[in-house]
Amino acid sequence: MARIKDVALKAGVSVGTVDRVIHDRGKVAKDVELKVKEAIRLLNYQPNLAARSLAKKANHKIAIALPDHKSDEFWADQNKGIHRALHSVRNFGFSGDILKFNDQKKGDLLSLRVSIFNGDYEALLIAPTIKSEALEMMNLCEEKGMPYVQINSLIEREEDQSLGYVGQDSFKAGSLGAKLLDFGTPKDAKLALLHMEYDVENSTHLLAKEAGFKKYWTDLNVENKAVYLQIADVEQSDKLKSQIIQLLEDFPKLNGLFITTSRVHLISDVLMQLGREDIALVGFDLVQENIEALKKYQKLFLINQNPSLQGYYGVMRIFDHFLKNKSVKESKYLPLGIVTLENVDNYLYMKDRDNI
């Protein structure tokens, strides 16, 4: 492994000069610079990250803005991934603080701006679930020259400081749900898509899932395959039940349900009560209730959005930016895992483990 010293020897200069070339600090004669770069190429010099992180005593602090509730377990998993990542870059002089906000409460994300821009932090990892507030936050980052990574939901914008997006592709998740239900129901079956959430309009996720779901059928030139519903009062089980009964009455051929949130377990419970376990179900996220549902309801598939990896890779992008001087701007869409009783164990195992 070539070291700076070797490069210096080969180029006939001192290590200080090589250092200046590597870090583009200027103050190097043009011809010398070329010589050094040639030596670097010839020796295939790669900086030793261990030595680099040891030498720069800098402690990069990262601010992480994460919702504190919603489907709690989902964000808990994000948390885990973030902590795992922070742990593994700890020795390289990185640390981070998770700043929680209530994404059902207007202005709560924005109120974090004071803490985030108080001068301690050098980068921001943000889950921009509230579009308008997140936008303003990112604008502030641009102003102050603070790099940021978006996780979990993507607000498209091309700016200098952006380090891209890490998360799921909700549109494809919708198509995937359609495919599964198509596969698991008779050709002439009717389907339904249910948004089980209060505020669908402001949830870009859910709308993208619906769009992807629709796209699947238009691509196949199938019309009127599904009905689209929103169910708001998810906590009131009797109300939910009567809505489902109504739905089944209205559409006798209904044989598959796509639930765009993690509440699919509520539906599987109702269907079991009604003795309608012939209906295929597809929902999202490996939350505890859904895992229980997998054990009880045969025709259930969950789509895993990999929350813990989102957090993990999000932090890693910031690490790469600062320590490897490698800045990625493109989106990273994590694999949409299809999970059912037979493979859920492996997913749960991975959720809780280190990278070994």
Next chain:
Amino acid sequence: MARIKDVALKAGVSVGTVDRVIHDRGKVAKDVELKVKEAIRLLNYQPNLAARSLAKKANHKIAIALPDHKSDEFWADQNKGIHRALHSVRNFGFSGDILKFNDQKKGDLLSLRVSIFNGDYEALLIAPTIKSEALEMMNLCEEKGMPYVQINSLIEREEDQSLGYVGQDSFKAGSLGAKLLDFGTPKDAKLALLHMEYDVENSTHLLAKEAGFKKYWTDLNVENKAVYLQIADVEQSDKLKSQIIQLLEDFPKLNGLFITTSRVHLISDVLMQLGREDIALVGFDLVQENIEALKKYQKLFLINQNPSLQGYYGVMRIFDHFLKNKSVKESKYLPLGIVTLENVDNYLYMKDRDNI
């Protein structure tokens, strides 16, 4: 972050003594040792891996025994994962050589013993596809005190030097295939399981998959659901075609096929020729031909065994063993990904990327 120096100060000893306690080098008075350990606990001292790897100039060399053909692309992916891992531990004084063997040729794995035990290598990463020879190799490791990790296929044994197994759970993969076909076919449909491989007897994978497949049905108390076949001459397409035609004639209600290898694309081709795209297919591995097949054949699902992660985590176990002094013995079963046209892109993306 507490350093050795801080621990030494707190315990009222020198850094040398702390070092001896940390590495259990002996030559420390009992009461002093306890004092130091208490200080470590109080300060929550964690060694700085960057500094550690810099200080020990040791270059740990890893031997990696990998088959050179079989479904080539499968091992190519393993290769990628191994290289990615080696790259990321490069700066910590780790390097490795991939030693290929022909697992269709008796004695070829064993012939690697000379290179592997020539004294250069400190650990072995092995894909024990040939049971008897791999066993002997691992016995040699035990004798010489060389730690080893098994990937891709597991030969159960409890020994000192073992650092466990990283790979798929073939039994569960079989159950998963059954579940998918159950979901995608009518209740009274007949299924078939096809081994498309010459030497099924010696392929522990395939047998485990078959067992898992069967288990699914016995758990549901369903009898005679499937027929079990081996197709040897997979390269002769006309012969294959006639076998499929025969199969469809023998079992008119046949509506789903489970192929235990990566050759499912051959079957989808035949079925398209026969105009029988109503038949559900489940096969293995994201090899190029299968990915093409996904685009053409609607009712096809692939089970991904994560070859590149197997290699990656395999190397990481060795890294953790030497640098973190953390030795894991338990098996790590990677998630069995269900892949179809709608989510294949994400899987392919991950296959080729770094961890950012």
Next chain:
DNA sequence: TTGGACTTTGTGTGCGTGCACACAAAAATA
């Protein structure tokens, strides 16, 4: 009381890099 053998403890050096600083040479200005 001294010397030797052994045990326990402390000190110093180097790993590869980043960065501050010293210094020399060249260029600009007085």
Next chain:
DNA sequence: TATTTTTGTGTGCACGCACACAAAGTCCAA
């Protein structure tokens, strides 16, 4: 020509740790 400014280059230290080696302490027999 003398002085200042700019540009280019080299040197030395620190980062936290492992490890070799030196030093100090302990014990006991002569």
